Amino acid sequence: xxxxxxxxxxxxxxxxxxxxxxxxxxxxxxxxxxxxxxxxxxxxxxxxxxxxxxxxxxxxxxxxxxxxxxxxxxxxxxxxxxxxxxxxxxxxxxxxxxxxxxxxxxxxxxxxxxxxxxxxxxxxxxxxxxxxxxxxxxxxxxxxxxxxxxxxxxxxxxxxxxxxxxxxxxxxxxxxxxxxxxxxxxxxxxxxxxxxxxxxxxxxxxxxxxxxxxxxxxxxxxxxxxxxxxxxxxxxxxxxxxxxxxxxxxxxxxxxxxxxxxxxxxxxxxxxxxxxxxxxxxxxxxxxxxxxxxxxxxxxxxxxxxxxxxxxxxxxxxxxxxxxxxxxxxxxxxxxxxxxxxxxxxxxxxxxxxxxxxx
Numbered sequence: 001x002x003x004x005x006x007x008x009x010x011x012x013x014x015x016x017x018x019x020x021x022x023x024x025x026x027x028x029x030x031x032x033x034x035x036x037x038x039x040x041x042x043x044x045x046x047x048x049x050x051x052x053x054x055x056x057x058x059x060x061x062x063x064x065x066x067x068x069x070x071x072x073x074x075x076x077x078x079x080x081x082x083x084x085x086x087x088x089x090x091x092x093x094x095x096x097x098x099x100x101x102x103x104x105x106x107x108x109x110x111x112x113x114x115x116x117x118x119x120x121x122x123x124x125x126x127x128x129x130x131x132x133x134x135x136x137x138x139x140x141x142x143x144x145x146x147x148x149x150x151x152x153x154x155x156x157x158x159x160x161x162x163x164x165x166x167x168x169x170x171x172x173x174x175x176x177x178x179x180x181x182x183x184x185x186x187x188x189x190x191x192x193x194x195x196x197x198x199x200x201x202x203x204x205x206x207x208x209x210x211x212x213x214x215x216x217x218x219x220x221x222x223x224x225x226x227x228x229x230x231x232x233x234x235x236x237x238x239x240x241x242x243x244x245x246x247x248x249x250x251x252x253x254x255x256x257x258x259x260x261x262x263x264x265x266x267x268x269x270x271x272x273x274x275x276x277x278x279x280x281x282x283x284x285x286x287x288x289x290x291x292x293x294x295x296x297x298x299x300x301x302x303x304x305x306x307x308x309x310x311x312x313x314x315x316x317x318x319x320x321x322x323x324x325x326x327x328x329x330x331x332x333x334x335x336x337x338x339x340x341x342x343x344x345x346x347x348x349x350x351x352x353x354x355x356x357x358x359x
Contacts, residue, residue: 019115
């Protein structure tokens with residue numbers, strides 16, 4: 001190895017060690033800040049609003065175990081109050097004229113399309129480095145994440161004040177990652193968790209919802225669907241632009257025009273929502289390929305998983321079938337999901353009940 005090559009390897013090694021160090025310190029700090037829900041409820045200093053949110057989260061957590069068969073462990077039974085808007089920030093990057101995201105590989109999570117930082121400044125510093133290399137970069141704040149059962153994930157101030165159904169959706173989604181997770185297959189993992197969250201919220205609203213909650217969640221879901229459709233539309237347009245056999249400069253011009261059009265169409269969509277501004281933060285930074293790189297990941301196989309749950313008729317059988325799929329190689333797994341009939345009408349399915357009584 002030459003002296004120059006050795007220096008590069010050493011710098012890369014130091015960079016990797018620094019990254020793992022901040023990740024470990026951030027995770028440990030989060031866990032040390034967390035206290036059991038009962039401790040918060042017993043503390044006279046806990047305000048009424050937080051008490052209500054923690055009681056609601058506890059009820060949702062019990063529902064997840066008793067009615068959905070999700071893991072009965074210590075996750076989401078503690079609460080941490082953070083002094084920041086997000087628990088961490090993800091950095092996503094792509095080439096200038098491609099929607100294919102860079103991947104980073106880690107011992108537990110496998111290869112993923114992002115790199116997470118517990119400090120926004122650290123995320124910005126890494127993003128600056130990637131931009132200097134000519135990459136398109138997005139920094140996105142993250143309210144919650146799953147450690148896949150390796151640690152007891154806490155409830156966090158970054159999401160505890162979500163409306164009840166949205167809080168349930170998030171908890172169901174993150175717990176689903178503890179049921180099944182395949183290294184290097186984000187599309188499978190996120191689609192499965194999204195299917196579980198959808199089915200779970202439907203059941204939870206049947207049990208605990210009122211007309212106002214159901215109407216509010218229906219509006220939330222419709223806006224989410226509209227926004228996703230908007231992003232997918234422009235993702236496809238960008239894919240066509242980059243695939244065209246034209247000079248790169250022409251591709252750059254087309255790219256700029258599409259991002260202007262995306263922002264303009266979002267304003268129309270926002271007006272149709274009555275001015276709802278919940279997605280404005282997506283446009284906080286200049287738009288880039290990185291904003292759209294992973295946009296389909298959470299939804300590609302959701303219809304297939306929902307159809308599978310419909311056919312299995314209960315969560316336990318559904319999870320067992322999904323775990324069998326997880327053992328296949330990626331090509332066989334994708335083929336199996338594509339072969340599922342997603343056109344059949346929805347059918348009622350049984351919940352996964354335990355002997356414990358719901359409160």
